[in-house]
Amino acid sequence: xxxxxxxxxxxxxxxLYGAATVAAAxxxxxxxxxxxxxxxxxxxxxxxxxxxxxRLEEMTGYDRIATRxxxxxxxxxxxxxxxxxxxxxxxEEVPVWQRMFRAAWGIGAAPxxxxxxxxQVNPAKALAAIFAESVLDVYADGLMSYGPTRGELxxxxxxxxxxxxxxxxxxxxxxxxxxxxxxxxxxxxxxAFRALLSEIAESAATDPALTAAAExxxxxxxxxxxxxxxxxxxPDEEExxxxxxxxxxxxxxxxxxxxxxxxxxxxxxxxxxxEEATAAGVELTVLDGPLLAETCYExxxxxxxxxxxxxxxxxxxxxxxxxxxxxxxxxxxxRLTPYENSNRMPLTIVDHLVPDLEGxxxxxxxxxxxxxxxxLVRAVGFCMQPKIHPSLRPETESLLTTSPANPRYFPxxxxxxLSLPGAQPLPRPRLRRLRARRA
Numbered sequence: 001x002x003x004x005x006x007x008x009x010x011x012x013x014x015x016l017y018g019a020a021t022v023a024a025a026x027x028x029x030x031x032x033x034x035x036x037x038x039x040x041x042x043x044x045x046x047x048x049x050x051x052x053x054x055r056l057e058e059m060t061g062y063d064r065i066a067t068r069x070x071x072x073x074x075x076x077x078x079x080x081x082x083x084x085x086x087x088x089x090x091x092e093e094v095p096v097w098q099r100m101f102r103a104a105w106g107i108g109a110a111p112x113x114x115x116x117x118x119x120q121v122n123p124a125k126a127l128a129a130i131f132a133e134s135v136l137d138v139y140a141d142g143l144m145s146y147g148p149t150r151g152e153l154x155x156x157x158x159x160x161x162x163x164x165x166x167x168x169x170x171x172x173x174x175x176x177x178x179x180x181x182x183x184x185x186x187x188x189x190x191x192a193f194r195a196l197l198s199e200i201a202e203s204a205a206t207d208p209a210l211t212a213a214a215e216x217x218x219x220x221x222x223x224x225x226x227x228x229x230x231x232x233x234x235p236d237e238e239e240x241x242x243x244x245x246x247x248x249x250x251x252x253x254x255x256x257x258x259x260x261x262x263x264x265x266x267x268x269x270x271x272x273x274x275e276e277a278t279a280a281g282v283e284l285t286v287l288d289g290p291l292l293a294e295t296c297y298e299x300x301x302x303x304x305x306x307x308x309x310x311x312x313x314x315x316x317x318x319x320x321x322x323x324x325x326x327x328x329x330x331x332x333x334x335r336l337t338p339y340e341n342s343n344r345m346p347l348t349i350v351d352h353l354v355p356d357l358e359g360x361x362x363x364x365x366x367x368x369x370x371x372x373x374x375x376l377v378r379a380v381g382f383c384m385q386p387k388i389h390p391s392l393r394p395e396t397e398s399l400l401t402t403s404p405a406n407p408r409y410f411p412x413x414x415x416x417x418l419s420l421p422g423a424q425p426l427p428r429p430r431l432r433r434l435r436a437r438r439a
Contacts (some may be wrong), residue, residue, distance in 0.1 A: 006036035006101065006109050011069070011115045012127060014044045016059040016082075016192045016292055017311070018117050018141035020200065024193040025165050031115070035131065040105060044084045044123050050305040055207070059290045060207060061200030073105060075123055088126040097130045104305070117141050119161065119178070120150040138178060140166035142311035145175040146184070146377055163348045163350070167193060169314040170349060172369040176381045180388050194319050201298035209289045214299045216285045218258035218376050220249040221296055221316075223307035226262035232335050232343070239269055241328045244275050245306045248327060248357035248433030250280040256301060259280050259286045260293050267386040297322060304363050308332060309343070309350040317365045317367040324365070325357035326350050333408045348409055349373070377398050383414055397421055 013019040019041070025031060027038075045321055046055030056062060058417060078101075079087050089097045112134040116124035119138050128136060138161055145166040145345060158181040166175055168187050175185045204210050222245045223383055228235045242259070249257050270286045277284035287296065293312035296302070297320045305316040305324045311330065316322040329351035336344055352373055355361035379399045382392035399421060405415060405422035415423035 005038045005108065005110045007113060008038045008040065008105075008110045009113045009115060009393065010040045010042055010127070010131075012042045012044060012124060014046045014056070014074070014117065016056055016062060017142055018139065019056065019062070019065045021139055021141060021165070021167060021188055021193065022115060023068050024196040025188045026068050027196065028192040030165065030188070031113075031137075037039065037101065038071075038107070040109070040152075041066060042127075043074050043076075044071060045074075045110075046085050049233065050083070054290055059292070060295065061203040064194075064199050064203055069417075071105070074147045078104075084123045086122060087132060088122050091129075092389045094130055094132065095144065098132075101130065103117060113137070115139060115165075119157065120153065125157065128160070132156065132431055134160070134383070136161045138164050139174065139182070139188075140164060140177060142367055143169060143314065143346035143349055144342050145177045146170065146173055146349060147342055148176045148381040148388055149178055149180065150340070150342055150385075152388060157263075166392075169311065169318055169352070170366075170369060170373070173349075173374060173377065174336060176377065176389070184246070190319060197294045197319070198298060199293070200292060201295045204291060204295050205233050207291070208298055209287055209290065210291060213258055213285045213287045213296070216256050216258070216283060218256045218285060218300055218302055220252070220254035220304040221300065221302040221303065222246060222249065222257060222259045223293055223295070223305065223310045223312055224261040225308055225310055227261075227308070227332065230343070232332055235268075235438060237331070238270050241308065242269055242273055245327045245360065246273055246276050246282065246284070248275075249304065249306060250282050252304065252357070252363070254282070254304060256283045256286070258296060258302065260291075261286065261288050261294055268320045275285075285340075294319075302327050306357055306363075309340065309347045309400065313350065313354065321365055323363040324354055325363035326354040329355050329356075339411070341413050344384060345380065346378065351408065352376060362435075380409055381419070383418060386418055427430065 011022050025436055030177060043056055051270055075084055114127055114131055114134045115137045116127060117139055119126050161178055161183050164175060164178050164183050164184055164185045165188055165229045168190060175216050186201060200432050226241060227233045228238045246257060274284055294315055297316055302322060305313055307313045308326060308328045313324045317324045329347055333347050353366050355364055378392050379396040382396045400421040411425045
């Protein structure tokens with residue numbers, strides 16, 4: 001332990017992708033020099049039942065990231081038996097918790113800087129409440145940074161956020177997240193993040209499953225997300241979504257395909273895909289190990305990446321130059337509830353920007369952001385959180401006045417509820433239900 005600590009930096013992470021983002025920012029010097037700073041990596045396991053889920057420490061490449069920190073702390077162990085997604089200290093207990101953590105983590109009286117994800121929810125909100133005098137940096141784990149903040153933050157938290165660190169996954173598009181607090185977005189350099197991903201891939205050099213997958217020379221990679229776990233699709237519908245990905249890749253001429261399922265997806269998905277691959281004359285390799293999809297890009301060099309709305313699709317295109325295609329975004333947009341669900345913005349961006357594998361456009365690396373995207377993002381952002389972004393109403397009305405509202409992005413019920421152009425009269429039963437919810 002260092003004898004002289006000028007400041008303590010606590011980095012809260014729950015995914016390897018998020019940990020890689022903050023590690024790349026560290027490498028790029030975005031958190032200052034290490035001299036005089038003590039850096040704690042605070043791991044939060046947010047699965048519904050953390051004890052049965054894959055832990056971040058078990059992911060390939062985690063050990064490389066951990067070397068950048070002076071100490072690793074398991075937040076779940078600290079607050080056990082509570083769940084990190086629901087526990088927060090009572091206001092009157094905050095000083096006690098801070099004294100306890102300072103003593104347990106050897107922080108002493110040093111000033112604390114917090115680096116957190118998802119400031120709108122716990123554990124980030126709990127940490128911000130406990131270290132009430134600390135400055136806050138928020139980092140975005142994926143495409144959700146382009147969407148609005150999920151809800152109003154306490155003023156005591158909102159005024160302390162000094163920047164939003166994010167990857168340039170949609171070059172030129174400015175995030176909406178935390179913009180209502182005047183928080184400036186700051187890019188994590190592409191080269192720093194790509195170097196970090198290469199380092200993680202080196203950790204998988206001896207992984208037998210990945211070696212076998214690379215030897216199969218897959219020219220297409222399919223990404224599973226396990227949307228059934230979020231209650232968006234049924235397991236049968238999601239299985240069908242994966243089969244559509246495989247059929248689309250086969251129709252495009254790919255004879256060797258790699259499927260990267262979500263770590264918590266059921267084994268039946270792989271079984272159905274194997275049967276479909278056999279029928280289509282495609283060699284299928286399923287890689288269900290604890291690996292980032294980006295490690296597969298490094299080692300397998302596919303010529304196509306297919307998904308629904310996974311952040312890993314945009315990483316493939318932006319950082320690796322791999323053509324991408326989407327499947328099923330229209331279905332998921334139709335099923336996503338409530339309208340303000342944070343997944344809506346990643347879905348909207350992918351649906352608008354990425355070619356449909358089952359459509360007429362060929363898979364591609366998206367080029368310059370089309371001029372239609374930013375207005376769409378801001379309009380959808382307003383419809384998601386009109387109370388947080390009332391200033392976006394005029395341009396949303398202008399957009400909906402000058403071009404017909406796409407019901408995938410602007411359902412008639414939402415337009416009606418917000419009194420926006422293009423709203424259609426609702427059927428009487430639906431109107432009664434809407435009025436009942438307002439009552």
